[in-house]
Amino acid sequence: MKIKEVSEFTGISAHTIRYYEKQGVLELPKKDSSGHRNYSDTDVELINWVACMKNSGMSLRDIKGYVTASIEGRNEDALVALRIHLEKLEEQKKNIDHYIDVTEEKINRLSN
Amino acid sequence: MKIKEVSEFTGISAHTIRYYEKQGVLELPKKDSSGHRNYSDTDVELINWVACMKNSGMSLRDIKGYVTASIEGRNEDALVALRIHLEKLEEQKKNIDHYIDVTEEKINRLSN
């Protein structure tokens, strides 16, 4: 896949994919004969998962940690990164539930 | 209350409170004889609610919209801002639930 196709498939712009590669969040894929990026299915799968982590609020720093651990075969480290993120998500959920309550209360108070 | 007390009470730094005032998110409070900010109980209550909205992910732009409507007595507009925010919170909650599922799945797949 070329970068534009990956961009369409994953919802991350080509600019942003290159930016992630520059930041070390993603590895540079193989290049074709004319020097253009050529992404394998495995590459695309990883980028898709990166998109998911990004959308769920994981910082690029943490995503980079996860990706690097994955690539280097440090599965336990990759798992730890995911578990930490899961905890953060659950914390976020608790907070949001709280803020929903508080906001509803405020709305009710103002409605009367 | 002086700015430092407000800062301690609301958890927003004095720097940030001044920044909010500069940005028009908050109104400048009355100043005492030596030109120092002097916050009334009503001011502090509002700043506390701003802190709550900020922590729940509302943008400064939207908080400003809410605060301005409140101050100008446009109660219906203030309510609309809160209702929109509530919808966003509920959307966020849905997303987070989804990402919790996906992340748990990924963890389980990697654990085997």
Next chain:
DNA sequence: CTTTGACTTAGAGTATGCTCTAAGTTGCTA
């Protein structure tokens, strides 16, 4: 009366995460 510390302002600097530009190369299509 001087020192200490909190206050004031304008404005610069930082962190995160993009987003775009410029200048140039390459590859398909008519």
Next chain:
DNA sequence: TAGCAACTTAGAGCATACTCTAAGTCAAAG
């Protein structure tokens, strides 16, 4: 083979939300 779209790079610019600095004022404590 000319033209156009997509690719390449380095690097600049932008949005959000702070966070800090410099230079100065002011008031209470020792």
